[in-house]
Amino acid sequence: MIDVRDVSRVYHRGADEVHALEHVSLFIERGRFVALMGPSGSGKSTLLNLIAGLDRPSGGVVEVAGQRLGDLGEDELARFRARHVGFVFQFFNLIPVLDARGNVELPLLLTKLGRAERRARADTALRVVGLAERADHKPSELSGGEQQRVAIARAIVTDPEIVVADEPTGDLDAKNAVEILALLRDLAREFGKTVVMVTHDPRGEAFVDEIHHLDKGVLRDTVAGGAGGGGA
Amino acid sequence: MKFLPFVWRQLVRNKLRTALTAGAIGLAVALVCLLLTMPAGMNALLADVASNTRIVVHNEAGLVYPLPYAYLQKIRSQPGVVAAASWTWFGGAFREEKGVEFPNFAVEPDPLGVVWEDWNMDPQALADFRRYRDAAIVGRGTLLKNDWKIGDTVTLKGTIWPVDLRFRIVGEIPSERAPHFWFQREYLDQALRAAGLGGLDFMGTAWVRVDDPARVGPVMRDIDAMFRNSEAITASETEKSYFANFFSMLEGFVTIILIVTGLVALCIVFIAANTASMAVRERIGEIAVLKALGFSRRLIFGTLLAEAVLLAGVGGLLGALFSLVITRVIHAQAEGWSPALGPLGSFIVTETILVQGLFLALFVGMLSGVVPAFGAARRSVAATLREVF
Numbered sequence: 276m277i278d279v280r281d282v283s284r285v286y287h288r289g290a291d292e293v294h295a296l297e298h299v300s301l302f303i304e305r306g307r308f309v310a311l312m313g314p315s316g317s318g319k320s321t322l323l324n325l326i327a328g329l330d331r332p333s334g335g336v337v338e339v340a341g342q343r344l345g346d347l348g349e350d351e352l353a354r355f356r357a358r359h360v361g362f363v364f365q366f367f368n369l370i371p372v373l374d375a376r377g378n379v380e381l382p383l384l385l386t387k388l389g390r391a392e393r394r395a396r397a398d399t400a401l402r403v404v405g406l407a408e409r410a411d412h413k414p415s416e417l418s419g420g421e422q423q424r425v426a427i428a429r430a431i432v433t434d435p436e437i438v439v440a441d442e443p444t445g446d447l448d449a450k451n452a453v454e455i456l457a458l459l460r461d462l463a464r465e466f467g468k469t470v471v472m473v474t475h476d477p478r479g480e481a482f483v484d485e486i487h488h489l490d491k492g493v494l495r496d497t498v499a500g501g502a503g504g505g506g507a
Numbered sequence: 508m509k510f511l512p513f514v515w516r517q518l519v520r521n522k523l524r525t526a527l528t529a530g531a532i533g534l535a536v537a538l539v540c541l542l543l544t545m546p547a548g549m550n551a552l553l554a555d556v557a558s559n560t561r562i563v564v565h566n567e568a569g570l571v572y573p574l575p576y577a578y579l580q581k582i583r584s585q586p587g588v589v590a591a592a593s594w595t596w597f598g599g600a601f602r603e604e605k606g607v608e609f610p611n612f613a614v615e616p617d618p619l620g621v622v623w624e625d626w627n628m629d630p631q632a633l634a635d636f637r638r639y640r641d642a643a644i645v646g647r648g649t650l651l652k653n654d655w656k657i658g659d660t661v662t663l664k665g666t667i668w669p670v671d672l673r674f675r676i677v678g679e680i681p682s683e684r685a686p687h688f689w690f691q692r693e694y695l696d697q698a699l700r701a702a703g704l705g706g707l708d709f710m711g712t713a714w715v716r717v718d719d720p721a722r723v724g725p726v727m728r729d730i731d732a733m734f735r736n737s738e739a740i741t742a743s744e745t746e747k748s749y750f751a752n753f754f755s756m757l758e759g760f761v762t763i764i765l766i767v768t769g770l771v772a773l774c775i776v777f778i779a780a781n782t783a784s785m786a787v788r789e790r791i792g793e794i795a796v797l798k799a800l801g802f803s804r805r806l807i808f809g810t811l812l813a814e815a816v817l818l819a820g821v822g823g824l825l826g827a828l829f830s831l832v833i834t835r836v837i838h839a840q841a842e843g844w845s846p847a848l849g850p851l852g853s854f855i856v857t858e859t860i861l862v863q864g865l866f867l868a869l870f871v872g873m874l875s876g877v878v879p880a881f882g883a884a885r886r887s888v889a890a891t892l893r894e895v896f
Contacts, residue, residue, distance in 0.1 A: 320893075329799060330889040350803050357801025364892075368796040372516040382800045384509055429800075 276436070276469050277303040277326055282335035284321050284492075295321040297492045298335070303485075305436070308463035308470045310479050310500060313489035319473045320441060322489065326471055327360050327439045328352045340436050357385045361430025361468075363459075365442035367422040369414040369429075375401060376410040379428045386433065400428035404458060420451030427458055431468070438462055440472040444479065456482040460502060510806075514813045521786075525818060528782045532819050532868055533826030535775040539768050540830035540856050540864040548854035557747035558625050559720045562727055564713040567742040573709035574739050579615075582713055585729055587722040590621035593710035597695060599663025599672060599688075601653065607666060609649040611688035613695040613707070619644070622716045626685075632657075632678020640694050643674035646685025650676075663688075670698045715743075772871065779875035783815045787879040794883050795891035808884035815876025816869055823868020830864065831856040 284296040296318045303309050311319040324330040325337050328344050329352075337344045340359045347355060356362075361382075369378045379397040388396070401407050404424040414422055423443060430438050440459060444452035460482045462468040472479065480486060481501035488495045518525055564582060566572035576593065583591045594612040601608060616637040620628060628644065636642045645655065655661060655676060662673045674690055696707045717726045727743035734741045744752075787794070794807060802810075834856045856864075 324889045324892075327799070329892070330887075350805070353798065353801050353803040355801075356799065360801075362796075362799050364796070368792065370793055370796075372520045373513075377513075377516075381513075381797075384513065385801050385806075390509070 276305040276307075276340065277301070277471070278336070278338040279322070279326065280336045280338070282322075282325060282332045282337055284318070284325065284330070285333040294492050296325075296332075299489075299492075299494045300335075301487060301494060301497075303469060303471065305469050306463055306467045307484045308460050308482065308500075308502060309472065310483040310486045311471065311473045311489060312475070312479075312486055313495075316491075317489040318492040319489050321492075323439055323441055323471060323473050326437070327362065328355045357382065357433065359435050359437055361427075361433065361435040361438040363423070363426050363430050363438065363440035363443045365445040367414070367419070367426045367446070369422055369425055371414050374411050374413050375406060375417065375425045375428075378414070378425055379432050382429060382433045396432055397428070400432040401425070403431065404428045418451075419447050420454060423447060423451070423455050424458065427455070427462075431462060431466070436469060438468050438470045440470065440474075442473055442475065444474065444476045449478075452476060452478060510810055510813070514810055514817060517786075517790075517810075518814050518818055524782060524785075528779055529818055529822030529825070531778055532775055532822035532871060533829065535768075535772050535871075536823040536826035536864045536868050537830040537833075539772060539867055540827050540860050541834070541854070542764055542768055543860045543863060544834060544854040544856055547857070551855075552853045557745065557750055559745070559747075560717045560723060561622065561746045562715045562717060562723060562730075562743050563746060563749045564715060564730055564741050564743045565711070567740040570712070572739070573711060574713065574741065575737075576708050576710050578734065578739075578741070579710060579713050581733060582715055582730055585726060585733070587717050587719065587726045587729075589716040589718050590618040591713050591715040592618040592622045593692070593713050595692060595695070595707060595709070595711045596667070597663065597665065597672070597690075598667040600666050601661060601663055603664050609646075609652075609686045609688050611663060611690070612711070613692040614689045615692055616642075618716075619689070622714050623680075624716070626680055626682065628680060629678055635677035636689075636691070639675060639677060640691055640697075641672075641674050642677040643688060643690045644678045644680060645676050645689070646680040646687040647683050648686045649688055650679055651683065668699060668702070668704060670695075670702050670704075672698060772867065776871050776874050779815065779819060779871055780878065782818075783811070783876045784879040786814070787811060787883045791883065791886070791891060795886070795888050798888040799892065804884040808880045811880035811883055812873065812876045815880070816872035819868045819872025819875065820865070823865050823871070826868070827856070827861045827864035831861055 279299060279301040282296055282299045283294070286293040286295055299322060311322055313319050321330070325332055325344070326339060328339065328347070331345050342355060344352065344355065370381065373381070376394065376397045379400050380393050383393040383396060398407060398410060401410050404427050406421060406424050406428065409417060409421060414425070417425065438459070443455055443459065447455060456479055459470050459472060463470045472483065483500035484502050485497060486500050487497050564574070566574050579591055579593050582588060592615050594614060597611045597613055598607050599611045600606050619636070620630070620633045632644060636644050650656065657676050657678060659676050660673060661676065662671055664671045672690070672694065680687055692707065700706050715726070717723050723745060730743050731741050798807060834854055838852045838855055840852070
C-alpha cells in the first residue's frame with residue numbers, strides 16, 4: 276500500500292544543505308494504523324509529507340496506492356491527494372467561515388457530485404465521528420475535540436485509502452486525545468483505512484499497530500504498537 | 508458555480524473591510540460613469556439650445572475683437588438672410604462687488620422677434636422693447652436668480668465704459684436657461700455720446716437668421732467672402748458650432764477630470780490589491796490546507812481571483828446604479844434645465860455607460876486580484892504548512 280524505498284529529502288537553506296531524511300525504507304500494509312515517532316527534527320513530518328504527496332523526495336521512490344509520487348507533477352499530486360489521502364492536522368485547520376457540514380463537504384467540491392449528494396455524504400461522515408447533531412455549528416462554536424472530529428470527518432468524506440494525521444492529539448486534553456486515537460484506530464480496523472500518524476504522544480503507542488522511530492532523518496527501528504501483533 | 512458560495516463566504520468574513528473596499532470601488536465607478544456622460548450631455552445640450560438656421564458672425568481674430576457696425580447692413584443685404592441683429596457687450600454689473608453676473612448686450616430691437624423666432628418671446632414684450640428707449644428684455648434664468656419681475660427697474664453699472672444705465676424690464680426670454688439681458692443699442696449709444704465718449708460704431712457679433720437650413724453653409728461662405736479683404740475679416744459659424752467653441756474649453760477641463768479620474772481608478776486598483784493581499788496573507792494557512800485537500804494551484808488562483816472580481820463587481824454595480832439613479836432623478840427634477848441645477852439634467856447615465864462602468868470595475872477586480880492570487884497559488888504547500896503550523 277505504502278512503499279518507501281531508500282528515500283532521502285534534502286532542503287536548501289541558503290548555502291546550507293539540510294538532510295531531513297536519509298535513505299529511509301518503509302512498507303505499510305493496507306488497513307494498518309501506524310505511528311511515526313521521534314524527537315523534533317527527526318524527519319517524521321517530512322516523511323509524512325512525502326507519503327501524503329505534499330512533497331517530492333530528493334532521492335528514492337515513494338509509491339502509494341500504486342502510484343510513484345516522484346513522477347507526478349503539481350496538478351497530478353493535487354489530484355492524487357484529493358482521491359487517495361485524507362488529512363488531519365494538529366490545529367484542526369477548519370475553515371472558520373464554514374459550518375461543520377461545509378467544512379466536511381469541502382473536499383467533495385473537487386468531485387462531480389451534486390449538491391444533495393455532497394450534503395448527504397458530509398452528514399454521513401459527521402455521523403461516523405459522532406457529530407451529526409453539530410453539523411450546523413461553526414468551528415468557533417465547537418470544542419477542540421469536536422473540531423478534531425470534524426477534521427477527521429473531512430478526511431474520510433471522500434473515502435480515501437489513506438489518512439495522514441500530523442500530531443492529531445497535540446492540541447487536545449487527555450480525554451479528547453484518547454477519543455481521537457480510538458477513532459483513528461476504528462478507521463483502520465472497521466473501515467480498512469491505512470492511517471499514518473506523526474505523534475509525540477506516548478498514549479498513541481497503545482492504539483497503533485506499529486511504530487516507526489526516526490532520529491536525525493534516519494529510520495532507527497520499527498516496533499509493534501499496543502494494538503498490533505507484529506514488529507520488526 | 509459550485510465554488511461561488513464558498514467564494515462569497517470568504518468575501519464576507521470581514522464585513523467592514525469588504526464594505527469599505529466595495530464602497531471605494533463603487534464611488535470611483537460612479538465618478539467615472541458621471542464623467543462619461545459629459546460628451547453626450549454637452550451634445551444634447553447644444554442640439555437643444557442651437558437653431559439650425561441661425562448663424563453668428565464675429566471677428567476672425569477672436570470674440571474679443573469687434574466688427575465695424577456697418578457690416579450689419581451689408582450682412583442683411585445678402586441673399587438668404589431673413590434678418591440680422593448685433594450684440595455689443597456692455598459688461599454692466601448689478602451688484603458692483605460681484606462684477607458681471609449675467610451677459611448683457613446692446614441690441615437692435617426690431618429684428619429680435621425674427622432672428623430668435625424660435626424663442627417664442629411675447630409680441631407685446633417685443634413691442635414694448637421697441638417703444639421704450641430704456642427697455643430691457645431679460646432671460647427668465649436671470650429674472651429668477653435676481654428675484655426680478657416684469658415692470659421692475661434695475662440699474663447696471665458699466666465696467667467697461669464709465670456710464671451707469673437704468674432699465675425698465677418689459678419682457679422675458681421664456682426659458683429658464685436664458686441668462687441674457689438685452690437692451691436697446693441706441694440707449695447705450697446716446698449714453699456714451701452724453702458722456703463725451705463718442706457713439707457706438709462697432710459691434711461684437713452679428714446674429715443672422717437664414718431662410719433655409721440648406722442655405723446656411725453658402726450664406727456663411729458669402730458673408731466671409733464679402734469681408735475677406737476688409738479691415739476686419741469675419742468668421743461665420745453656426746450657432747451650434749459657436750456654442751461648441753465655448754464648450755470646447757469645458758472639454759479641455761473634462762479631459763483633465765478624466766485623467767484625474769483615471770488616476771483615482773488606479774489608486775482604487777492599489778487599494779483593492781492591498782485588500783486582496785491582506786486577505787490572502789491572513790489566510791495563507793487555510794490556503795495551504797485547501798491545497799493539501801487537493802485544491803489545485805489553478806483552482807486556488809481561480810477562487811482568489813473570483814473573490815477580488817466579485818468584490819469589485821458588486822462595488823462597481825452599486826456605484827454604476829447609483830450614478831444611473833442620481834442622473835435620472837436630476838433629469839426628472841430639472842427636465843433638462845433648472846436654475847438650481849443648471850445643465851445637469853442633460854447628463855444622463857445610459858445603459859452603455861452602465862456597462863462600461865461595470866467592465867471598469869471587473870477590470871479593477873482582475874488587476875487587483877491577479878498578483879496576490881498568483882502568489883498564493885504558487886507557494887509550496889509543504890513549506891507553507893511548515894511555516895504556519
